[in-house]
Amino acid sequence: MCPASRVMNLKKIKKHLVHWFAGQSPxxxxxxxxxxxxxxxxxxxxxxxxxxxxxxxxxxxxxxxxxxxxxxxxxxxxxxxxxxxxxxxxxxxxxxxxxxxxxxxxxxxxxxxxxxxxxxxxxxxxxxxxxxxxxxxxxxxxxxxxxxxxxxxxxxxxxxxxxxxxxxxxxxxxxxxxxxxxxxxxxxxxxxxHDVKNTMVIDIGTTISQISVFQDESPAVTRLIPIGGRKFTEVIMQTTGLEYPEAERLKQQTGMLKYRDLKGELSMAHQRLQLLASELGREVERTVEYYQAQNRETVLDRIYLTGGGSKLDNLPEYLAAQLGDIQVLRxxxxxxxxxxxxxxxxxxxxxxxxxxxxxxxxxxxxxxxxx
Ligand SMILES: Nc1ncnc2c1ncn2[C@@H]1O[C@H](COP(=O)(O)OP(=O)(O)OP(=O)(O)O)[C@@H](O)[C@H]1O
Ligand SMILES: [Mg+2]
Structure with missing residues (x-):
């Protein structure tokens, strides 16, 4: 391992890899x-x-x-x-x-x-x-x-x-x-x-969502937002009193972000999940605005969601409705x-x-x- 005073063994290959240790293997x-x-x-x-x-x-x-x-x-x-x-x-x-x-x-x-x-x-x-x-x-x-x-x-x-x-x-x-x-x-x-230009990726993990904007094959903007899948599960725990494993199971069912008019305790869970998804959406919006302000000639037209948190049913559709003209895809x-x-x-x-x-x-x- 080398200290910071030495540049590590960098080799430029397709899509600009960054590597501190290099090797080859089948x-x-x-x-x-x-x-x-x-x-x-x-x-x-x-x-x-x-x-x-x-x-x-x-x-x-x-x-x-x-x-x-x-x-x-x-x-x-x-x-x-x-x-x-x-x-x-x-x-x-x-x-x-x-x-x-x-x-x-x-x-x-x-x-x-x-x-x-x-x-x-x-x-x-x-x-x-x-x-x-x-x-x-x-x-x-x-x-x-x-x-x-x-x-x-x-x-x-x-x-x-x-x-x-x-x-x-x-x-x-x-x-x-x-x-x-x-x-x-x-x-x-x-x-x-595939074929990405001016594309945003949001990797929704357990504790963090990582936003990257790619411009000409490298991340022009990277940002970490402290909202991940665990927060969605915690919202269900707080509103229903369920323990973590049950709340996690419930979260993974279909329709968790869809319903608006349910009655009873689940209604509160749905509303709070929607609020959290909107909070994430607002942070994404801010990043889009920041990027557009810096790059007036380019237009961000597509967002890809990835990471386990992106599996939340209806999340791409929910964010797309909030973000207007930008396509949001899993x-x-x-x-x-x-x-x-x-x-x-x-x-x-x-x-x-x-x-x-x-x-x-x-x-x-x-x-x-x-x-
Ligand atoms: N079907 C599903 N619906 C909703 N959420 C899901 C689903 N499957 C997994 N998740 C959530 O995905 C999250 C884990 O995703 P991922 O593996 O990408 O995170 P991680 O890489 O461990 O976390 P981080 O990137 O924050 O370090 C968990 O919060 C989990 O609840
Ligand atoms: Mg991760």
Whole structure:
């Protein structure tokens, strides 16, 4: 592992991967370590096309991972081991993402210069951009394209604290995995999208919703909103008195955001769920407005929802009604690959919105993906 004073081994491939550790392997496993659940997807390449060999998820006990930090290494390693075994994932060559508020992602404009000059310029300017103690974080960068004109370079800079990266790497080693690369979640999701330009993605997780706006193949805006699936479940607990598992089951039924005129205790739950969805919608609206104010010539016309929280029935329709002219769709990351014949289609489609990060991470793995 290298300190912040060294630029890590960056290699530019399709869709601008960011990786601190690089390697190649025929079967790659993307592991998405969330706060509530760990998701994994194993991919292989056949004639340049990705095949999904196996996938699955496992619940994570509370406080094992919080805000991207691993607090209980053994518990996480145990969950990963069990997930890989029960999902029938055979490879142990993995790609993971760093996530949470401590991960720094930003586009920075530099004057045009050579690669070596850029390396030196980024190193020189790091303290200006990254709000951490020098030598306490890893960083990496990629040239994304020209800036406003040919005299400028647009550079994506990513940094994460040593502690966050090291504890993650330790847990994976304890689970028997070989870490090929570390990425960030927005870029992983991006690899699972088709033909995107000026597109917003909202990854609705357990505790956080992560908004990314993609412009010319890189995240122009990333924002974390402290509303995730757990808040929706808690609303049901508060309004019905149900315990967490029952409230979670109820939330996963159809129509939870639809009904307006129900009587009795469920009516209150529906209303409060709608209020929470509207709060999320308002935060999204603010991000759209911010983006449009910065980029007057481009129009955001599509929002993809992903993450487990996006499975809330009717959520895309609910947000679309609030946002007006923007199309809101639930993202299906399976559309960029072919699932192996042995996989249960129904199970897989139920899981799909939650698999975008894991699939995108596996697509990373140094492979020349053709889609
Ligand atoms: N069918 C469903 N309907 C509604 N919500 C669901 C459904 N299935 C899963 N969820 C919710 O999805 C959330 C988990 O999603 P996900 O796995 O994307 O989060 P995570 O990655 O663990 O969290 P984070 O990204 O915040 O760290 C949980 O809050 C769960 O309640
Ligand atoms: Mg997540």
């Amino acid at each position: 079967n790659i496993v993307g592991i998405d370590i969330g706060t509530g659940q760990v998701k994994a997807a194993e991919l292989s390449l056949h004639s340049g096309h990705p095949i999904l060999k196996a996938a699955g998820l496992i619940d994570l006990p509370e406080h094992v991972v919080e805000d991207g930090y691993v607090f209980e290494r053994e518990a996480l390693a145990d969950s990963i081991r069990r997930l890989l075994a029960t999902s029938g994932i055979s490879s142990r060559d993995v790609v993971v993402a760093v996530a949470g508020r401590a991960v720094f992602v930003r586009e920075i404009i530099f004057p045009v210069m050579t690669k070596e000059e850029l390396k030196a310029a980024v190193r020189w300017d790091m303290e200006k951009y990254v709000p951490y103690e020098p030598d306490s974080y890893y960083y990496d960068f990629a040239v994304i394209g020209p800036g406003k004109d040919e005299a400028e370079l647009k550079v994506l800079l990513v940094a994460a604290p040593h502690e966050l990266v090291n504890t993650l790497a330790d847990a994976l080693a304890a689970a028997g995995c070989k870490l090929l690369a570390i990425d960030i979640e927005p870029l992983a999701v991006f690899r699972t999208l 993202h299906n990351p399976l559309s960029v690959l072919t699932p192996a014949a042995s996989l249960d289609r129904e199970y897989l489609h139920g899981l799909a919105p939650q698999l975008a990060v894991a699939i995108g991470l596996a697509l990373h793995g140094g492979m020349d993906v053709n889609y």
